[in-house]
Amino acid sequence: MARWLTFELILLLSIFAMTVVLSAPPQVPLQVEVTKPRKLRGRFLQITDLHPDPYYTNHASQSSACHRRKPKKEKQRSNLYGTPFSECDSPLILTNFTLDFLDKHWASELDFVIWTGDNARHDNDRKLPRTPSEIYELNRAVASKMEKTFGSKGIPVIPSLGNNDVWRPNSITSEFSSIWKSFIPFPMYQVFQRGGYFHVEVVPNALAVISLNTMYFYDSNKAVGGCGYTDRDDPGNLQFDWLEVQLTMFRERKMQVSHVPPSPGNYFPECYVRYTELALRFQDTIVGHVYGHMNADHFTFVEAVDLQLVAPSQVSGKAELYKDLIEEFSALPKKAKEVNYDNYGVINVSPPVVPNPYVPTFRVFSYNVSEHGEIQGKKRKHRHDRGKHGDKGSECKAEPYKNSWKCHLNGPWHSDPDSPSRRNQRWTPLGYAQYYLPNLENANKSHKPKFKLEYLTFPLSKLHPDGDTVKQKFDYPVPVHHLPRSLQANNVSTSRYAPYELNDLTIGSWVELARRLGNSKESKLRKRFKKLMYLEY
Template sequence: MALKALVLALVFNELYAAPAQVPLDIPSTQYAKRKLQGRFLHITDMHPDPYYRPGASEKSACHRKKPKKDKTRAGYYGTPFSDCDSPFTLTNFTLDYLDKKWTSDIDFVIWTGDNARHDNDRKLPRTPDEIYHLNRVLANKMHEVFLSKGIPVVPSLGNNDVWLQNILMPGPNDITHEFSSIWKAFIPFPSLQVFQRGAYFSTEVIPNEIAVVSLNTMYFYERNKAVGGCEFKDRDDPGNLQLDWLDVQLDAYRRRGMKVWMSGHVPPSPGNYFPECYVRYAEMSLRYQDTILGHLFGHMNVDHFTLIEARDLEIPAEDVQGSANRSSPISVLKKKNRLYKELIEDFSDLPKSKKIDYDEYAVVNISPSVVPNPYLPSFRIFTYNITGGPKKYLDSQRKGHYRGPTMDRKKACRKGSAYQDTWWCQPHKPWHSDADAPSRTNALWAPLGYAQYNIRRKRLNSSSKIRKPGFKLEYMTFPVDALHPPADAVAPGKFKYPIPLHHLPRSLRNSTITESKFAPYQMRDLTIPSWVELAQRLARPKKEEKLRKRFRKYMYQGGREG
């Protein structure tokens, strides 16, 4: 064991230039006000692996030459569609590329966790020190690339950033204290005490206008057996404490007229979250629909989106009594690798367009990962509206209107019951929704679209360190005609390009082009109605078969579902 520890220390210190184990501070003078670009980066699941060896076999998770019969061998910059994690050559290349190509074009960074390798090699088990060290290495790099240039970075905790994997005890604990040190430069000082308790915080990335909430989804994740799972009767459950805090945060931001991006590692769904955690999160997502711009998560390594719906607030009575089976039908389906089919089935249940009440929906975007395990290294650049004047949404159109869980509460909430003082039995709260809010229409701060970039398989497969890979546009959500100034523009020089022209393939730099393989969705923006419309189109098996094939191809980046 002592020899292994020595080897690990040499690998880190000599090969990867690890930073000193001290908190990262940034002088206040470096927070110079930057001109808004109307774009931000979402990056997730980097999974650096200090033991990765070019030429090693996939069956050894790319750590050893044996077995020789394994034809899949590790490339210098990574091994696509494999079980191997990222070499530092890949994570460094990715962040150096973003530094060189994108830092002048973005306003902030949402970074949603998993910054340590998977525990997939019994001969090289992970240790807490290794996990912390890998997180410090990436935190140092994120500081160098973004924060030092005045670009806010909002990290969140992944299920592989803790030891044991998937297990996190209620805080404060050693893990929350360690990450409060590792991420000190990213967390506002007034939030440190709350972070040390639960590893979550919020920060204003555009002062007085846009905030990002960084959730600790470990306290919602159904695989974390160290917590109760937001049980209604347990007011001190860490998941409930986090959601109580979130309610206060969203209410405060709303009263200030600000907008919020929700972020975290494990995406909210009945299969990922404990039932009560999911219902509370869903209820809050809909209640503050006029304040929340969107929900950004990672973890799944699969490019897709899901809908939070009002019907999700129906909780089986046995769940309320704390005796429900935690393995929901959705989680069982996911374990059988039927995610695509499940999504199409969910979209097929949507009402027809004329019967849609958009107050009842929120959209969760799940981005693919940097690690090529099991697909291709990717990141997303989101574009949002920075034109027009602000509008305050303090008077809800749903004032006094409640759409919470609809089962009979009379018995569960009777005087003296265990549930009497829980959030579930509190007076009904109004839903804050507004058709003119930026989550619903193209107004100031509304999300307009994203461009997704990845490294193609052939470029990643190379075993040569001389031939560097390159990120290329995989696809975008924008219609082609949104990429260039309109022909009748009064002041073309003031047109804000959603994607800078030098980041587009040559075929898209031509302003006369009307169709492109890079623009499969033709979405006018990323508001709730646009996402629901895309879901409805995907639910049409005959009319939209071509669209379905493209959607599935992007989900798995040309690889197999798995």
């Protein structure tokens, strides 16, 4: 899972992807002398949840997680390049094919790579139980492939720990500090060894990415305490303390940052509170939140309302994801003028490479690297919406809130309508293009699968900049040769590839899309959103 903050950007990641190399050479720290900085292209890749499976077998039974037995019915058999809509993980040929495709077609177009996890197969076959040594070997192989594909070209790669990469602190962080040695800056090495989190300045003094170890917040991890207010030495609390220091430091350096996102269904309640409060308190510094893990394409919000004192009986249970999102969006203010954008942080969830349960994907973000429009020397606005205001009265003197972080997070919030998360300027995320790999059932040794554009968040008018801007290749949000032929002309007016037509990925753009989805009259948009969410092709 990953999240992004305003820039100079910090991104926090919690999942990673895996390559197809069965035996990988020992990883050596990258030694590259950079004489001059790489030209910014204004794009970065997010790749997540590769889940390679060295035991995957072509024509095996889906009921065996594609490991054994050739069933009589062809529709129950596995495919060479993967088996969508099943519980089978990625064959090694698929993970290698994906990374080789990115190496050949996209590496030269990117500024950095966000690698948000899960580089080991799911432990869903009792006859082939997953072992720590297997997890480490798969991760070493993927890291070696990522290094060759991107790192060797001077492209920063920022990985994060995934829940299928094991989360118990000591031996895990020690092992991954070796596996990821070429990706972790030397000043961050001891920090990572201690907690499994770190940051990278992908554009020096301008853009940072923070990789968080969200396994310390994950409510399925019984090895941690859940960020309890009275347990200050809990690994989750120590990580939030560290994160607060990093965000404060980047603000003082006039940097904006990005980090890993939470949700009530994934995080311990108190960890979710701390995450939400930091996301909103540093909204002027954070440009966005990007993550994986969920295997479904969607977005959601962390909101100020999540920090209100709500009785436990009033907290809703888990629902089907699409319905839960529509319910959340329907609760947004009905009129645009009633929306206070200070109260929102946007969580973007990318679908995975593994065809479990849908089809393989990757996502390329575009962000503003123009020198124009950046507001210089503007003093940050300070707000005090929390603290001793609102609902922090007598209820905070008794249980269940006496020892809740909700009653003790009193720092001033920092928001600014002119920050990159709120207004299009330098470092503002502009949109993304999502690619997918359909028709895997028809792919074989002689007919390889083809990645195709699934959809864009951009309006069609943004795909072909006018005037002198076209002289700079990165001013195209998506390189023209990566567009289908129907979009390569600059006079296209309608297309199935542009369902949302967002001018940018600022908080306002996402909230307005969510308000449209929350409107029951927008049945066509809802249908399209759901289809994309579950990668139905």
